[in-house]
Amino acid sequence: MANYISSVLKSLLLLLHLVFLIQQHVDSASIVKFLPGFEGSLPFELETGYIGIGEEEEVQLFYYFIKSERNPKEDPLLLWLSGGPGCSSISGLLFENGPLAMKLDVYNGTLPSLVPTTYSWTKTSSMIFLDQPVGTGFSYSRTQQYNKPSDSGEAKRIHEFLQKWLSKHQEFSSNPFYVAGDSYSGMVVPATVQEISKGNYQCCSPPINLQGYVLGNPITEHAIDYNYRIPFAHGMALISDELYESLKRVCKGEYVDPRDTECLKLVEEFSKCTKGVCQEVVIKPLCVTETPNCYIYRYLLTTYWVNDVNVRKALQINKESIGEWVRCYFGIPYTHDIKSSVPYHMNNSINGYRSLIYSGDHDLNVPFLATQAWVRSLNYSIIDNWRPWMIKDQIGGYTKTYANKMTFATVRGGGHTAEYKPYETYIMFHRWINGQPL
Structure with a gap:
């Protein structure tokens, strides 16, 4: 009998817990x-x-x-x-x-x-x-x-x-x-x-x-994503023909964490050439969020809002x-x-x-x-x-x-x-x- 009562109580507690969770779900959605x-x-x-x-x-x-x-x-x-x-x-x-x-x-x-x-x-x-x-x-x-x-x-x-x-x-x-x-x-x-x-x-x-x-x-x-930055940068005239040909010849298309010292130097040269470029869209100026005439100023406004x-x-x-x-x-x-x-x-x-x-x-x-x-x-x-x-x-x-x-x-x-x-x-x-x- 005691086991039966204990089982019933457990079932009731579980049911109450589920009702509580469902109620939380109902209350957690609001029409704005x-x-x-x-x-x-x-x-x-x-x-x-x-x-x-x-x-x-x-x-x-x-x-x-x-x-x-x-x-x-x-x-x-x-x-x-x-x-x-x-x-x-x-x-x-x-x-x-x-x-x-x-x-x-x-x-x-x-x-x-x-x-x-x-x-x-x-x-x-x-x-x-x-x-x-x-x-x-x-x-x-x-x-x-x-x-x-x-x-x-x-x-x-x-x-x-x-x-x-x-x-x-x-x-x-x-x-x-x-x-x-x-x-x-x-x-x-x-x-x-x-x-x-x-x-x-x-x-x-x-x-x-x-x-x-x-x-x-x-x-x-x-x-894949990183290696193709080099040919993309070359196509966008961000690096010279000479640097691009050297990168291809020395690094053989693998530019991520190069172990070859010559390849590493060339990748560093690539990084210097593209450091001042807006990575997200290369035709936009590189700017800080707090500049009102900059596109990403909206990020700052959103934070305030x-x-x-x-x-x-x-x-x-x-x-x-x-x-x-x-x-x-x-x-x-x-x-x-x-x-x-x-x-x-x-x-x-x-x-x-x-x-x-x-x-x-x-x-x-x-x-x-x-x-x-x-x-x-x-x-x-x-x-x-x-x-x-x-x-x-x-x-x-x-x-x-x-x-x-x-x-x-x-x-x-x-x-x-x-x-x-x-x-x-x-x-x-x-x-x-x-x-x-x-």
Whole structure:
């Protein structure tokens, strides 16, 4: 009898614990109709919230969810991951492909303003902007007892996040689903796609309607990404013919951690030539955030805006989450355990998922030449050969389509992220997501 009572009590306690967790989930999502700095009510549907990850839900991942402005019942659902690792997804929302942007006014001590954009991907898709890994943006841990984030570990956490998010938003469970991101998320997105794909064939959880993924200037493999900086720099007239020929002859195409002393000297010469160049987009001036006439001044304005007490209140930020918000926390504890994401791309292709891989063609960090090289290494036949894609009568970039449902495209004049050419990138994405040729 005592054992029976004990068993019943345990069951009741477990039930109460589950009810408590469900209640926490319900309370953690909020509809946001007004944002400080934006005049009037928001012209789109915004939800913010936290999803608990792990057995004890010790990790709390923060997200911004914006419904498609076209037909949310049928339009695709995209998960957006910013790079870093450690860069808040606000980087995507306010700089790259969201419906709001910072107004570039000189900061005068008052709250910076927000303005609507004309290039939001939410015009045709619903989007979840996720702060990950833990410690990024407004995502935090309730305790110190959690696994240190890693590339492969994040793929599992993101998959868990999606399962829980979709269980709360079942009206989107049948929508075509895509994972998207840029920069360092090139290591995490392909692994996440594979993790979701595997999960769809396992028991106990409803399948996610995974259709494919989108990556911009993705970090893929350090040696490939770095080695192609030298030919890219030469093509952009950043180094001389003589230095380029010497580098090729002496280093034989391997420029990462050279052991040959002559090669090392030449690589150092290359570094001197490119030190004063803006790595993210070589045609922009190298400048500091605090300069009002500089493009990245918006990063400073965003920091002032996000750290305003009324903005945090509107976004329903848990007070226990973090102290000062930073756009990119580059010192985040993290294990880089995926050395190359190429095998993940291969597996995802074999499983039939669509992909759009695009490159701003003026990025020195991850040159388009590097991305082209690993795409070429997949050895798929070409369906649509290299050609310009147009916006009205202007060239938006160049594109090539492969038999594995992979489309590669450049964005002419673009940089390391979509923020440098947001309208052109939007046109490219809009066509691809709707199944149209670029």
